Amino acid sequence: xxxxxxxxxxxxxxxxxxxxxxxxxxxxxxxxxxxxxxxxxxxxxxxxxxxxxxxxxxxxxxxxxxxxxxxxxxxxxxxxxxxxxxxxxxxxxxxxxxxxxxxxxxxxxxxxxxxxxxxxxxxxxxxxxxxxxxxxxxxxxxxxxxxxxxxxxxxxxxxxxxxxxxxxxxxxxxxxxxxxxxxxxxxxxxxxxxxxxxxxxxxxxxxxxxxxxxxxxxxxxxxxxxxxxxxxxxxxxxxxxxxxxxxxxxxxxxxxxxxxxxxxxxxxxxxxxxxxxxxxxxxxxxxxxxxxxxxxxxxxxxxxxxxxxxxxxxxxxxxxxxxxxxxxxxx
Amino acid sequence: xxxxxxxxxxxxxxxxxxxxxxxxxxxxxxxxxxxxxxxxxxxxxxxxxxxxxxxxxxxxxxxxxxxxxxxxxxxxxxxxxxxxxxxxxxxxxxxx
Numbered sequence: 449x450x451x452x453x454x455x456x457x458x459x460x461x462x463x464x465x466x467x468x469x470x471x472x473x474x475x476x477x478x479x480x481x482x483x484x485x486x487x488x489x490x491x492x493x494x495x496x497x498x499x500x501x502x503x504x505x506x507x508x509x510x511x512x513x514x515x516x517x518x519x520x521x522x523x524x525x526x527x528x529x530x531x532x533x534x535x536x537x538x539x540x541x542x543x544x545x546x547x548x549x550x551x552x553x554x555x556x557x558x559x560x561x562x563x564x565x566x567x568x569x570x571x572x573x574x575x576x577x578x579x580x581x582x583x584x585x586x587x588x589x590x591x592x593x594x595x596x597x598x599x600x601x602x603x604x605x606x607x608x609x610x611x612x613x614x615x616x617x618x619x620x621x622x623x624x625x626x627x628x629x630x631x632x633x634x635x636x637x638x639x640x641x642x643x644x645x646x647x648x649x650x651x652x653x654x655x656x657x658x659x660x661x662x663x664x665x666x667x668x669x670x671x672x673x674x675x676x677x678x679x680x681x682x683x684x685x686x687x688x689x690x691x692x693x694x695x696x697x698x699x700x701x702x703x704x705x706x707x708x709x710x711x712x713x714x715x716x717x718x719x720x721x722x723x724x725x726x727x728x729x730x731x732x733x734x735x736x737x738x739x740x741x742x743x744x745x746x747x748x749x750x751x752x753x754x755x756x757x758x759x760x761x762x763x764x765x766x767x768x769x770x771x772x773x774x775x776x777x778x779x
Numbered sequence: 780x781x782x783x784x785x786x787x788x789x790x791x792x793x794x795x796x797x798x799x800x801x802x803x804x805x806x807x808x809x810x811x812x813x814x815x816x817x818x819x820x821x822x823x824x825x826x827x828x829x830x831x832x833x834x835x836x837x838x839x840x841x842x843x844x845x846x847x848x849x850x851x852x853x854x855x856x857x858x859x860x861x862x863x864x865x866x867x868x869x870x871x872x873x874x875x
Contacts (some may be wrong), residue, residue: 488845534825541822548806556806558785614805621826734824765784768811 450508450572450596452664452736454682456497456674457685478680483609486552494679499553500569501681502611506546507564507571511746513539516588517577524582525624527602531628532585538625542618572644573732576740577654583636583644588652589629590696591659597622599663602683612679637704641703645705652701653709655725656661663690665729694722726769788837789815791822793829801833809834 464472471491477484513536520536523529547557563569571572574592579585591763600622604615664686667673676682684692701708712725732742786808792801804823809815815834823829843851859865868875 485845486840507815537821537825541825542852543824544807545805548788551806617805761786762784764810764814765786771811 451504452499455673456672476775478607483725484607485609495553502550503547503560503569509539509543511571511575514746514749518579519585538621538722545614546744550612552610572734574658576735576742577658578742581647583651586629586632587655589625590633591655595659595662595693598689606681623626633704637706649706652706656709660727661732665719694724698722786810789834790837791819794831828837
């Protein structure tokens with residue numbers, strides 16, 4: 449999940465009796481399955497929660513370019529390089545769709561970027577892990593994009609129109625990401641040399657638990673989830689999505705001849721699901737609060753890109769203003 | 780809450796195929812119209828989605844307000860006689 453632990457009101461689900469008539473009418477619209485559009489009435493808490501969620505999602509797409517961008521210049525073939533470039537370019541595009549969706553809620557893109565750079569907004573914990581070998585490009589596409597799709601497909605039905613529409617575009621494009629990753633894994637794990645198989649297994653070992661963490665901690669007791677689900681800006685619980693991800697991914701690993709690094713993993717005939725070990729949540733909380741292996745590097749890379757690009761943004765704006773003045777003078 | 784030095788917001792419309800009308804696909808930031816077209820090409824047509832792009836500055840769009848929904852659209856609701864199915868034509872007349 450690209451948006452983890454998004455805070456809503458912090459008060460749990462609001463009782464209908466406590467709602468103003470406007471808020472009741474708003475909730476009725478959502479219950480009827482109507483989409484909320486930018487100029488429609490919405491409770492302040494809905495707006496704020498959505499800005500946090502969509503903003504975090506957008507930041508994840510942007511920061512998510514970095515671990516893969518790391519390998520563009522070292523892709524093993526020209527074809528792989530072109531694939532990876534296209535994927536990273538897509539991530540930039542997805543970030544832009546989402547920033548625009550957030551902007552319809554009354555926040556500017558510059559404000560969102562500033563909040564990321566000053567660490568007042570988060571991005572997904574997964575991008576704070578390093579990508580050490582080429583096999584990591586396979587594991588990231590297969591597992592990280594796979595987990596992201598799991599979360600994003602239901603969000604196409606989210607109650608906020610601009611967010612839902614952005615998710616439709618993103619889902620359409622994201623499927624290629626997962627497949628190109630799995631394709632890399634097939635080449636290495638099934639058709640590769642002993643060393644390449646070892647690299648593929650190592651990548652799976654390192655990315656398995658961080659991928660499970662992407663869905664966020666169990667939300668059985670979360671006060672935020674209930675409200676977000678009532679607003680239909682969260683469709684499934686974190687645990688539901690994590691289970692679905694494990695159920696789909698285990699057979700894919702088996703096909704590759706790779707072993708999921710979990711001794712407790714077993715199929716349960718009664719439930720029809722796999723049983724699996726929870727990730728180490730203390731590691732998750734460390735990473736999300738800034739102490740993961742690459743947090744500092746990622747944020748510094750974003751800040752540097754922003755600062756180094758400042759002259760371009762300013763020059764383009766100055767040029768546009770000058771041409772506009774000239775055009776007006778000529779009229 | 781727009782920052783003074785932020786590139787303005789543009790709405791993007793794409794004609795998917797010849798013969799179709801332009802359709803709103805999303806928005807983006809750009810310094811001017813020409814720049815907006817270039818960005819739209821990169822952001823919204825990476826997979827051959829269009830044959831033509833329109834961009835318009837978001838601030839220049841006038842939109843109806845949600846509270847006008849009733850006065851604007853309700854009067855059309857009870858005018859079923861504007862639809863062909865309102866009129867029964869005997870079967871022997873054939874297709875009309």
